[in-house]
Amino acid sequence: MPIYVICKKCKKRIYLNVKRRVLLPEIFDVVCPHCGVKQTYSRVEVYEEIFEFRCPVCNGPFYIIPNPPLKVKCPHCKSKLLIANKNHVFIISRNNATWISNALVGAFIGATLGALASKEKPPIGAILGGLAGGILGAILDQKEAIYLDQNNN
Numbered sequence: 001m002p003i004y005v006i007c008k009k010c011k012k013r014i015y016l017n018v019k020r021r022v023l024l025p026e027i028f029d030v031v032c033p034h035c036g037v038k039q040t041y042s043r044v045e046v047y048e049e050i051f052e053f054r055c056p057v058c059n060g061p062f063y064i065i066p067n068p069p070l071k072v073k074c075p076h077c078k079s080k081l082l083i084a085n086k087n088h089v090f091i092i093s094r095n096n097a098t099w100i101s102n103a104l105v106g107a108f109i110g111a112t113l114g115a116l117a118s119k120e121k122p123p124i125g126a127i128l129g130g131l132a133g134g135i136l137g138a139i140l141d142q143k144e145a146i147y148l149d150q151n152n153n
Contacts, residue, residue, distance in 0.1 A: 002049035002065050010035040019065070021046045051086055053145075055079060057094050060101070062145045072145035080148065106137025 003021060004013045012034045018024055024043050031038045052063045060076030068083040071092065080092040107130045114129020115122040 002067065004047055004049070005030060005041045005045055006047070007032040007035060007037065008039050009037045016046070021048050051083075052142075053083065053089055055081065056089055056091055058097075060143075061141055062143050064145050064147075066147070071148040073148060075143035075146055078146075081145075102137035102140040103134045104137065105133075106140070107131075107134035109133050110136075 002015075003018050003024075004015045006012070007014055010032060012032070014030055014032055014034075016024070016030070021043060024046060027040060027042050029038055029040050048065065049067075050063045050065055051068070052061065054061055055074040055077060057079040058074060058077035060074060062072075062075050064070060064072060064083060068085050070083045072081050072083060073079065074081060074095075077095050077097045079095040082090045082092050084090060110133020111126040111130035114125035114127070114132075116125075117129070118125025
């Protein structure tokens with residue numbers, strides 16, 4: 001499982017039998033399989049192994065949680081991809097859908113609203129609005145891949 005805590009005594013990873021951090025209780029006990037010490041952990045102390053990629057078709061960012069190899073669909077352009085390992089993504093089938101980055105759209109809208117809102121100094125408002133919109137859009141761009149089971153080729 002890609003969810004783990006670090007033992008407070010021996011500092012080794014303790015993998016948990018949970019798929020996502022949000023499924024854990026706020027506070028829980030774990031016995032370290034390496035040193036045998038029982039410790040209490042909070043959800044904040046849990047780490048998720050997340051693998052980040054860029055789609056070779058649309059260049060959109062996405063992430064996966066299960067370990068490769070894995071067949072997925074890009075959450076942006078819906079192309080089918082094979083993630084062979086942590087460094088290689090191959091195209092199974094290409095979808096020619098156009099994807100526009102939320103960061104770009106957010107920067108444009110933020111710059112426009114910033115320029116309109118700051119009547120005395122529109123360039124400064126446009127710059128600040130563009131930065132804020134771009135950052136918000138970049139956060140919204142990060143999506144989890146759509147997992148394909150072995151029967152869904």
